Amino acid sequence: MATAEAIRPRALPLGGIALLCGAIVLAGYNAASFGDPATLFQAWRQPDSAPIGTIQFLHAWLPRLMMSLLAGAGLALAGTVMQQVLRNPIASPLTLGVAAGSQLALSILTLTAPALLAPFGEAAAVAGGAIALAIVLGLTWHRGLEPVSVVLAGLVVSLYFGAVNAGLLLFFEFDLKALLIWGGGALTQHDWSGVTFLAPRVLVVLVFLGLLARPLAILTLDDHSARGLGLSLQRARLLALAAAVYLAAAIVSAVGIIAFVGLAAPALARQLGARTIGQRLLAAPAIGALLLFVTDQCVQQLDTFTTGLLPTGAVTALLGAPLLLWLLRQVRPRAAPMQTATVPHPGTHGPGRVAALWLVALAITVFALVLGRDATGWRLEGVFTILDSSPWRAPRVMGAACAGLLLALAGTVLQRLLRNPMASPEVLGISGGALAGVMILVLALPAAGEPALVAAGTAGALVTTGGLLWFSRHGGGAPERILLAGIAIKAIYDGLIGIVAASGSPLWLRLLNWVSGSTYGVDWPLVMGAAGVVALIGPAMLAFHRWLELLGLGAEAAGARGVSVNFAHLVLLTLAALATAVATLLVGPLSFVGLMAPHMARMLGLRRARAQLIGAAGIGVIVMVIADWAGRTLLVPQEWPAGLAAAFIGGLYFMWLLRRS
Amino acid sequence: MSLRTTAIALVACLLACAPLSAARQTAERVAVLNWGLAQTLVALGVEPVAVADVDGYRKWVSRPALPEDAVDVGRRIEPNLDVLSGTRPDLILMSGYYNRARERLRTIASTETLRIYDPEGEGDALERSLDIAQRLADRLDRGAAMERLRRDLDRAVAGLRARTEAGDSVYVIRFQDDGHVQVFGAPGLFDAVLQRAGLTNAWQGGANYWGFSMIPIERLDQAADHLVVVEPIPRRAERMMADSAIWQALPAVRAGDVHRLETIWSFGGVPSAIHFADRLGTAIDGDG
Numbered sequence: 001m002a003t004a005e006a007i008r009p010r011a012l013p014l015g016g017i018a019l020l021c022g023a024i025v026l027a028g029y030n031a032a033s034f035g036d037p038a039t040l041f042q043a044w045r046q047p048d049s050a051p052i053g054t055i056q057f058l059h060a061w062l063p064r065l066m067m068s069l070l071a072g073a074g075l076a077l078a079g080t081v082m083q084q085v086l087r088n089p090i091a092s093p094l095t096l097g098v099a100a101g102s103q104l105a106l107s108i109l110t111l112t113a114p115a116l117l118a119p120f121g122e123a124a125a126v127a128g129g130a131i132a133l134a135i136v137l138g139l140t141w142h143r144g145l146e147p148v149s150v151v152l153a154g155l156v157v158s159l160y161f162g163a164v165n166a167g168l169l170l171f172f173e174f175d176l177k178a179l180l181i182w183g184g185g186a187l188t189q190h191d192w193s194g195v196t197f198l199a200p201r202v203l204v205v206l207v208f209l210g211l212l213a214r215p216l217a218i219l220t221l222d223d224h225s226a227r228g229l230g231l232s233l234q235r236a237r238l239l240a241l242a243a244a245v246y247l248a249a250a251i252v253s254a255v256g257i258i259a260f261v262g263l264a265a266p267a268l269a270r271q272l273g274a275r276t277i278g279q280r281l282l283a284a285p286a287i288g289a290l291l292l293f294v295t296d297q298c299v300q301q302l303d304t305f306t307t308g309l310l311p312t313g314a315v316t317a318l319l320g321a322p323l324l325l326w327l328l329r330q331v332r333p334r335a336a337p338m339q340t341a342t343v344p345h346p347g348t349h350g351p352g353r354v355a356a357l358w359l360v361a362l363a364i365t366v367f368a369l370v371l372g373r374d375a376t377g378w379r380l381e382g383v384f385t386i387l388d389s390s391p392w393r394a395p396r397v398m399g400a401a402c403a404g405l406l407l408a409l410a411g412t413v414l415q416r417l418l419r420n421p422m423a424s425p426e427v428l429g430i431s432g433g434a435l436a437g438v439m440i441l442v443l444a445l446p447a448a449g450e451p452a453l454v455a456a457g458t459a460g461a462l463v464t465t466g467g468l469l470w471f472s473r474h475g476g477g478a479p480e481r482i483l484l485a486g487i488a489i490k491a492i493y494d495g496l497i498g499i500v501a502a503s504g505s506p507l508w509l510r511l512l513n514w515v516s517g518s519t520y521g522v523d524w525p526l527v528m529g530a531a532g533v534v535a536l537i538g539p540a541m542l543a544f545h546r547w548l549e550l551l552g553l554g555a556e557a558a559g560a561r562g563v564s565v566n567f568a569h570l571v572l573l574t575l576a577a578l579a580t581a582v583a584t585l586l587v588g589p590l591s592f593v594g595l596m597a598p599h600m601a602r603m604l605g606l607r608r609a610r611a612q613l614i615g616a617a618g619i620g621v622i623v624m625v626i627a628d629w630a631g632r633t634l635l636v637p638q639e640w641p642a643g644l645a646a647a648f649i650g651g652l653y654f655m656w657l658l659r660r661s
Numbered sequence: 662m663s664l665r666t667t668a669i670a671l672v673a674c675l676l677a678c679a680p681l682s683a684a685r686q687t688a689e690r691v692a693v694l695n696w697g698l699a700q701t702l703v704a705l706g707v708e709p710v711a712v713a714d715v716d717g718y719r720k721w722v723s724r725p726a727l728p729e730d731a732v733d734v735g736r737r738i739e740p741n742l743d744v745l746s747g748t749r750p751d752l753i754l755m756s757g758y759y760n761r762a763r764e765r766l767r768t769i770a771s772t773e774t775l776r777i778y779d780p781e782g783e784g785d786a787l788e789r790s791l792d793i794a795q796r797l798a799d800r801l802d803r804g805a806a807m808e809r810l811r812r813d814l815d816r817a818v819a820g821l822r823a824r825t826e827a828g829d830s831v832y833v834i835r836f837q838d839d840g841h842v843q844v845f846g847a848p849g850l851f852d853a854v855l856q857r858a859g860l861t862n863a864w865q866g867g868a869n870y871w872g873f874s875m876i877p878i879e880r881l882d883q884a885a886d887h888l889v890v891v892e893p894i895p896r897r898a899e900r901m902m903a904d905s906a907i908w909q910a911l912p913a914v915r916a917g918d919v920h921r922l923e924t925i926w927s928f929g930g931v932p933s934a935i936h937f938a939d940r941l942g943t944a945i946d947g948d949g
Binding site: 048050052053055056058059060114115117118174177178179180181182186188189190191309372373374375376389390391392393502503509510513518520521523632636637638639 | 717720721732733734735736738739740741742743744746747748762764765768837838839840841869875876877878879882895896897901904905906907908909910911912915
């Protein structure tokens with residue numbers, strides 16, 4: 001974890017002090033707006049007669065200030081511990097899925113037993129966070145908790161939990177609306193209860209971790225040496241991790257999701273020269289508190305200009321993304337262990353199975369076209385009469401099929417490029433970029449029509465793809481760097497969603513529908529465009545199957561066999577990105593088909609690149625068409641978006657994957 | 662297939678019977694995908710055959726009551742087209758905001774887009790609601806019902822005016838969570854009712870085109886004669902109202918004039934305005 005980049009030693013501390021001074025001035029300015037400070041003491045003693053301005057200062061502004069300091073410190077503390085225990089410079093409550101798990105647990109509790117929120121909210125959040133982390137660790141255990149895999153798994157888990165949350169919001173919008181503001185990370189307080197909740201917890205965990213400082217320091221040695229020192233590694237690790245999860249969950253239950261502080265503060269502490277764990281346990285919380293304090297003061301100024309709320313957590317996401325990219329340029333993940341399937345068996349019944357797969361895909365597509373349901377019950381119609389009686393159905397089915405195909409292709413390419421079975425198109429962040437484009441358009445022009453939205457989505461996807469390619473242009477040797485760009489983009493996108501959600505406007509529901517991936521708006525022009533892209537990308541990827549085979553052996557091996565690694569990397573990534581962008585416009589960002597389909601193809605014995613590509617494409621079609629059909633017909637008249645339905649199937653697949661490993 | 666033939670047969674019968682029913686009002690089958698339009702239709706005496714999210718309407722709008730046999734076509738944002746076409750509507754009404762499928766709706770029946778809440782609209786929500794109600798009355802031949810609706814509105818507003826002091830300032834809010842509220846302002850429906858009744862809206866901080874602004878409770882800091890809370894009130898907000906120093910320091914709360922209103926749909930049309938005016942008058946008058 002040595003810092004590779006040379007930062008001028010004085011620049012950061014000086015910058016930090018300047019920032020602190022600026023923040024204090026801003027805070028003073030904010031505070032002054034509340035009126036005469038002389039009345040403070042009187043107002044505290046006798047609130048009944050004090051002017052409203054002074055009461056606001058004492059019971060809203062001050063608690064908010066304290067909360068920003070506490071939450072910032074707590075998140076930084078949790079992040080430091082997670083990074084230390086997992087030996088992973090990009091671990092944090094957000095990237096490990098802990099925050100998403102807590103949020104989902106609270107949503108479920110709010111829906112099922114709102115009366116229990118007050119006593120059991122914190123416990124539910126902790127349970128949710130712990131479960132999420134357990135899933136992440138379980139998925140990557142057999143790879144030795146390798147940092148990139150862990151963060152990939154964390155991303156996938158938080159995306160997945162986010163998808164479930166989106167599904168709940170879609171159907172229970174009124175019951176869950178209270179969670180929208182909180183979810184965006186609004187720090188507004190109206191009494192001191194939040195501070196009295198969080199302060200003791202932060203202090204207790206800080207003391208606890210201080211006691212664990214020596215065992216934690218030893219964790220930087222490899223397992224062998226540490227065991228030699230007579231320490232029960234596992235126990236110390238688990239204790240520290242449990243404390244970190246507890247603190248992160250407590251913060252989430254108090255103020256919602258605040259992005260990046262838990263990631264940036266420990267990284268900044270390292271940059272500033274804090275080396276030992278003891279130093280970092282002190283420096284990181286201080287920096288975290290400062291970061292969140294500054295952001296919150298700025299947000300308070302901005303808030304007066306907007307008719308909606310500006311939740312601080314969402315703003316930290318928007319600000320944090322470029323910071324993240326800057327800080328983590330130097331991340332050099334450990335060399336990934338070889339995938340088990342890098343030396344493929346020669347094709348096992350390849351052509352036969354692929355053909356069978358595609359026959360099934362065709363049959364299912366026809367089935368989805370002809371079997372429908374309306375108020376009177378199930379109806380079976382002929383393939384051609386469908387175009388007359390339910391003309392809206394065919395483009396949706398074909399759109400779902402194209403999307404499934406494209407996502408499966410993109411997923412296969414990515415898993416081979418990154419040599420990691422957890423890689424999937426969602427992780428790239430392109431889908432997030434497409435949706436960010438849509439969101440920006442809807443925020444600026446609420447009356448925009450459908451074609452404008454599609455154009456905005458395409459523009460967003462293209463911009464993101466361009467950025468991704470630029471960021472990883474030298475990535476042939478370390479393809480995992482794409483991950484960081486993906487995390488940053490996802491964070492920006494989450495921030496935008498948080499802002500729209502907190503504004504409370506009904507606009508939110510419209511965006512939520514886009515996010516959930518409904519094929520409702522898919523019409524023939526869109527399907528034709530998608531089919532055109534399939535016709536372009538499919539054969540192109542097949543033509544490069546040799547590259548895919550060789551890149552799976554590692555950069556050096558591929559280079560030795562005559563593959564121009566950087567160029568191949570760039571071309572394949574471009575194809576995958578385009579496929580993802582188009583698929584997102586059809587079924588949204590969250591279907592996980594791109595994760596499942598390559599796995600399933602491999603399990604069917606299709607291990608050579610070409611066979612895996614075609615097989616995965618067939619599986620992608622099957623999964624997506626079934627998901628779309630199920631969403632349209634099983635809950636009539638409600639409709640479940642195709643993307644969410646596919647994510648649900650993907651979730652079941654995950655559990656199975658976990659048990660297997 | 663058979664359903665189609667049956668439908669054609671029915672239409673043929675209706676056409677055959679038409680001369681006999683020339684004196685009757687048009688019995689158009691109307692499907693409506695927006696709650697504000699749905700309540701306007703029912704108030705005009707039209708029974709919609711299909712409504713989006715019937716359960717939601719019954720819970721959040723409730724008045725006037727939908728016909729028992731109204732078919733639920735699914736969520737407002739994505740009505741199920743198979744179910745909708747199965748109800749054989751002659752006219753589909755939508756607000757143009759939620760729905761991505763305008764073109765597809767046109768293949769089922771003639772579709773009209775009527776926006777009460779329009780980012781580019783002129784006038785306030787009540788004016789647009791009246792305008793839209795008039796258009797619907799003209800289209801569906803319900804002139805008499807429209808006159809009754811206007812008179813009801815005038816009566817409700819006059820009643821509100823009579824029960825309150827002219828120029829009284831009022832905050833109208835709904836809790837989002839325990840620390841944030843939607844405060845209603847111009848150009849929304851509630852604000853329009855307040856203005857017509859001679860009351861002042863204590864919130865002058867602007868609002869979106871739906872007529873509300875989302876604020877933390879401490880920004881309700883202007884002096885006001887009445888603070889009106891529209892239900893539902895979350896449990897935590899109830900506790901907050903009892904315990905919070907901020908809440909109790911709000912000028913309106915200190916003056917003691919906090920009223921509660923039952924659930925009233927804040928994004929509706931003329932019937933919601935009437936509902937609001939009636940209930941507000943009762944609340945202010947009844948509580949002193």
